[in-house]
Amino acid sequence: MSPRYTALVASLPATVPFVGPETAERERGAPFIARLGANENGFGPSPRVIEAMRQAAGEQWKYGDAQSHDLKQALAQKHGVSPDNIIIGEGIDGLLGYLVRLVVEPGDAVVTSEGAYPTFNYHVAGFGGVLHKVPYRDDHEDPAALMDKAREMQAKLVYLANPDNPMGTWHDAATLEAALERVPEGTLFVLDEAYVDFAPDGTAPRIDARDERVIRFRTFSKAYGLAGARVGYAIAAKGLVAAFDKVRNHFGMNRAAQIGALAALEDAAYLQDITNKVAAARDRIARIAADNGLSALPSATNFVTIDCGADGDFARRVLAETVKRGVFIRMPFVAPQDRCIRVSTGPEAELDAFARVLPEALAAARAPGQVGTGG
Amino acid sequence: MSPRYTALVASLPATVPFVGPETAERERGAPFIARLGANENGFGPSPRVIEAMRQAAGEQWKYGDAQSHDLKQALAQKHGVSPDNIIIGEGIDGLLGYLVRLVVEPGDAVVTSEGAYPTFNYHVAGFGGVLHKVPYRDDHEDPAALMDKAREMQAKLVYLANPDNPMGTWHDAATLEAALERVPEGTLFVLDEAYVDFAPDGTAPRIDARDERVIRFRTFSKAYGLAGARVGYAIAAKGLVAAFDKVRNHFGMNRAAQIGALAALEDAAYLQDITNKVAAARDRIARIAADNGLSALPSATNFVTIDCGADGDFARRVLAETVKRGVFIRMPFVAPQDRCIRVSTGPEAELDAFARVLPEALAAARAPGQVGTGG
Structure with missing residues (x-):
């Protein structure tokens, strides 16, 4: 059987x-x-990143650092936050999977836009969550409608990518900051900023890393040219970051990838x-x-x-x-x-x-x- | 909040x-x-593997092949099985996590040895499974006692590593084949062969890849020297292999790691x-x-x-x-x-x-x- x-x-x-x-x-x-x-x-990727990964090839017999300590320190410095506010994982995809697992039980409501990132939907379905979708508005994701729907459904998560994939459109920081103020009690705002490095200055909202209403995702797959390396991270309140340690694959990060990502950060x-x-x-x-x-x-x-x-x-x-x-x-x-x-x-x-x-x-x-x- | x-x-x-x-x-x-x-x-790792990964460093801007096609073909050939019998993932640790997720719901019984691989236990606990542990016998895992306990508890999974970690001891193929015959109906035998490449000839049991009672795990982390690359795989019946596609992180495999693992297989x-x-x-x-x-x-x-x-x-x-x-x-x-x-x-x-x-x-x-x- x-x-x-x-x-x-x-x-x-x-x-x-x-x-x-x-x-x-x-x-x-x-x-x-x-x-x-x-x-x-x-x-x-940057030639310096390629060289760093080439150097690291012979070191691949060692497991990667389970805490991604050096990369986490560098990211904390870049964002002006504490290392306790950063969780590093196997791409945003991997981290989204962990996040959904942390909060979604069968039947739980989750809100996203109709036609937004399918991998997020895949993870939600994979943990039994029920997706409620809001239409795009003039080819943009609609932050106000997303928050309204999250409130209506008492959603555990509401997902928004800024800039958006697949349309490439975006909202400015003020619009996102206003959306954050409208996140319903009990809903976590999942802000996917995979593409924000390409956006005009003033696109990334100011968010206090200690704000428990939101988790924001970034990646080395896009602007840094390391999609094949699988390195993403999120910035969130300390408690939420710590919760990932309950479920993540602690030794899941490729060693050379961590080294490459660190080198990428250093090549502004x-x-x-x-x-x-x-x-x-x-x-x-x-x-x-x-x-x-x-x-x-x-x-x-x-x-x-x-x-x-x-x-x-x-x-x-x-x-x-x-x-x-x-x-x-x-x-x-x-x-x-x-x-x-x-x-x-x-x-x-x-x-x-x-x-x-x-x-x-x-x-x-x-x-x-x-x-x-x-x- | x-x-x-x-x-x-x-x-x-x-x-x-x-x-x-x-x-x-x-x-x-x-x-x-x-x-x-x-x-x-x-x-x-082999110098040829290092060179392959060095060459691949510049290609890391591409996502890895979500099907790990080439590596899967090579593994199928090595083991004389169909590619449909092989699932490749982010180390045995990653695959164990997916496997537990596929079968374990809160309250489900799982059997292992007292003091065996903690990461398996971590995953079982992480999905709400209840671990039942059997003592070692003369510093060996005890296949007969494990199967008895699995029957008694109607366990969903029974885990055994051969050779064993942390003791380094092992059973011969005949003992494992006898254990397989005793797997209770409704229990899946999780055979972790991470270290089998170091064992005497005749340690790996003959198992038909189509046998639905068992899934066997192998890795590139040990004999192939690629722990930092995160490449493991399992051999199992087609239906179980296909089930991993319901939950796995499809684009989770590092591209250079796949290339390195393939090169490793080619350097006997x-x-x-x-x-x-x-x-x-x-x-x-x-x-x-x-x-x-x-x-x-x-x-x-x-x-x-x-x-x-x-x-x-x-x-x-x-x-x-x-x-x-x-x-x-x-x-x-x-x-x-x-x-x-x-x-x-x-x-x-x-x-x-x-x-x-x-x-x-x-x-x-x-x-x-x-x-x-x-x-």
């Missing part, structure tokens, strides 16, 4: 929040010519260089869109969401035709945002490939008899 | 299954001169060299013990457990005095195994340090007025 799974697990589908690019490459039987779908940082000049390059690449993607009669949404992230000007079926066809031609991109999952495709920034050559492929993809998507296949 | 934790989480202590060596170094205010406590592989000669070195180091540790009037237990692992010839308090003093002198070792937690200290194999210079320090530590531990401080 098969194992006696928990009732919850027996009810869950075997699923994956995203199909990874390697999986897609195996399915199509050829590598992509441009990897612009996972909001990775194609400009790569490279971070500035990357954010400049990303801004230039965003402009280029917007021009490519305009050259094809499409409009790009303003973005405060390392990707650009392009309105294909019709419905979801059309955008899915554009996506499929783009991917078929070797350019890996993704798109929002739900209407009306699914009228768009989403293109990550990257080096010139990859954007050249996108510029070359997009007109063909649009023509094919507009051809009579086309059938949308998703992607 | 603090977040509304689940009732289970509210009842859990903030704990850590082990104090890591870096934590201990910070507490003592100086680095260790020998790192022989965490059963790491001080001989390090190095693995042979390491197991030879480990065997020689075990002999050396046994000689050091004998030179000090102590007896080493036979070991099929990369560590040697040394009987200090008295009670737990004495062994804890020996441990404390050894650690105080800069040699990081550990010891079993519970009586009567806690009459021993546990010393990982490692390069000659580290064993020299242990040889130098042990007589002093023993003398200090025997000195009148000594107080045991644990470690």
Whole structure:
């Protein structure tokens, strides 16, 4: 007989929040010519970070520091908080899983936006939480509606990404600070700032690290170019940070990844260089869109969401035709945002490939008899 | 107010299954001169593995393959099983956490040995399972008693490590195969083979990968020298392997770690060299013990457990005095195994340090007025 799974697990589908690019490459039987779908940082990590990780390769026989002490100290200094206010984990994804486990029991209400980060939803479902979703408002997440819904449902968690993924839109600090004041008693505000390094100054709200109403997430996967290393962190009140020690995989952090992340923090000049390059690449993607009669949404992230000007079926066809031609991109999952495709920034050559492929993809998507296949 | 934790989480202590060596170094205010406590592989990974990870450093901007496809194929070939029978995860620790989550609900019975792997117990407690423990028998885990207890408690899981940690003892394949025949209906046999690469031929039982009664765990942390990389895997029936996809962190695997593990599998000669070195180091540790009037237990692992010839308090003093002198070792937690200290194999210079320090530590531990401080 098969194992006696928990009732919850027996009810869950075997699923994956995203199909990874390697999986897609195996399915199509050829590598992509441009990897612009996972909001990775194609400009790569700083040379100093690469060198630090190369040096660390021979040290990988040692378990990583279970406390991530040195990295935590550096992060505390960067944010002007106590190390007790920082929890480091296996990417934001890993930390979101732990957080949901800490607070969500089967039947508990959790609030997010319809079409927001699927991995958060995956974790909530995985612990039996019940998701209540609020629509986007003019392609932005709607902080006021999220807080209203959280109050209505007495939600344990309310999730908001600022800047947003998959739309790339954002709210300014004042709007977030106002939202924080409206977090209902008993709800924890989950503020995902994975992309905030790319946003204009004044996007990150001022939040006292001791504030028990909120936990904010940051990552080394985006601006620092270390998605494959799996290093994320959160800033929260001391009690909540300590609670992660009840459930986390204490020796789960890769040793070289910790060393790479520390080196990344120390190379502020490279971070500035990357954010400049990303801004230039965003402009280029917007021009490519305009050259094809499409409009790009303003973005405060390392990707650009392009309105294909019709419905979801059309955008899915554009996506499929783009991917078929070797350019890996993704798109929002739900209407009306699914009228768009989403293109990550990257080096010139990859954007050249996108510029070359997009007109063909649009023509094919507009051809009579086309059938949308998703992607 | 603090977040509304689940009732289970509210009842859990903030704990850590082990104090890591870096934590201990910070507490003592100086680095260790020998790192022989965490059963790491001080001989390090193969030069080909190091080179592969160095090459991969610049690629860390890409998320790792969520399916670990290439590594899974290679492991399937190595074990003569289908890739559908293999689940790869963030070390055995990470996979044990997922497994417990799949099957254990609050109140469910789980069986292990008194003094066996604490991280397994941590995960069981973390999901509300109730641990039932069977004593060791002559410093060996007791497969028959474990299966009896599993039957008695209608346990969801029964855990056994072969070879065992922390004692280093082992059972032969026939004993394990007999135990498998005694797994009660409704119980899953969790066979942890982290150390099996160091064991004599004939230690690993023949198990059909499709057998739904058992899941066996292996790791790259020990013989392959990649503890810091966090790569473990399990071999199990297809249905159980698929169930991990319901809960695991799909993009949780470090990219360079996957590449390093694949390179490690391809360097069979190095693995042979390491197991030879480990065997020689075990002999050396046994000689050091004998030179000090102590007896080493036979070991099929990369560590040697040394009987200090008295009670737990004495062994804890020996441990404390050894650690105080800069040699990081550990010891079993519970009586009567806690009459021993546990010393990982490692390069000659580290064993020299242990040889130098042990007589002093023993003398200090025997000195009148000594107080045991644990470690």
